[in-house]
Amino acid sequence: MTYSGLFRAWATVLAAILAAILLSTVAFTTGAGAQEQPPCSGKVVLDPGHGGDDSGAVNKTYDLQEKDQTLNVANKLRDLLVADGCTVYMTRITDEPLTNTQRANIANSFQANDPGDYVLVSIHMNGSTSPSADYTTTLFGKWRKDKELAYAVFGDNVNPPKINPPTYGLRTLSAVDGTGTISTRTPYSFASGVLLKSNMPAIIAETVFITNVEEGRRLSEVTEARQQEIAEALRSGIERHFATH
Ligand SMILES: [Zn+2]
Secondary structure (H helix, E strand, O other): OOHHHHHHHHHHHHHHHHHHHHHHHHHHHHHHHHOOOOOOOOEEEEEEOOEOOEOOOEEOOOOEEHHHHHHHHHHHHHHHHHHOOOEEEEOOOOOOOOOHHHHHHHHHHHHHHOOOOEEEEEEEEEOOOOOOOOOEEEEEOOHHHHHHHHHHHHOOOOOOOOOOOOOOOHHHOEOOOOOOEOOEOOOEEOOOHHHHOOOOOEEEEEEEEOOOHHHHHHHOOOOOHHHHHHHHHHHHHHHHHHHOO
C-alpha cells in the first residue's frame, strides 16, 4: 500500500467514525428532543367529590354512586400525573364525608406545608332526571383565580382563537352515543366553598352525566375504560395549564 493509499484507507475509516459519531449525536439529540416536553413540575390537589353519607348523583340501573366514581377517576388521574412528574395530593382517599370548607382547608394546608405552583381540581359527575342528558363542563369560583384553569381543563382557550377540534381537556372525551366528542356546556361561575375558600386556582370538573344510560353502562364495565378516558382528559387539561403558566 502506498502512503496515499494508506491515507485513503485511514480517511475512509475516519469518515466512517465521524459519520458514526454524527449519527449518534443526531440520534441522541432526537431522543432528547422527544423528551423535551417538560415533565410536570406543578402540584395538584385532587378532590374526589362527595363521600360517606353523601353519595352524590346515582345511576340506579347500574348501581353506580358518584362518590365512588369520582374516587376511581381521581386514583387513575393521580397515577397519570405522578408518572409525568407532578406532585399530587388528595383531599380524600377513602369513603369519607367532607364539607366544601374542609376540602378547601385541606388543599390550603398542603400548599402551606409544601409551597409551589398549585391547582385544585374537584372531580364530579353530573346528574339529571333525563336519562339521555350528557355533557361535560367545568365550574370556576373567582374569575381571576380560577377561570383560566377552568378553560384549560375544559379544553379551550378563554379568549379567541377557540380550539376546534378539541386537542386536550374534557372536550376530547368521546361521545357515548358514538357521534364524535361529547356535548359541552361552556364553563360557568359557581359559588362553591371549595372554589372560593381555596388559595390556588380551583375548579369543579363536571366530567360526564352518571345518570346517562350509556355512560352508566360504560362506567360499569370491568375494564374501567371510561374512567381511564376521563382521567386522561383531565390530565391533558391540567398539564396544559401548567405548560401555559
Ligand atoms: Zn357532584
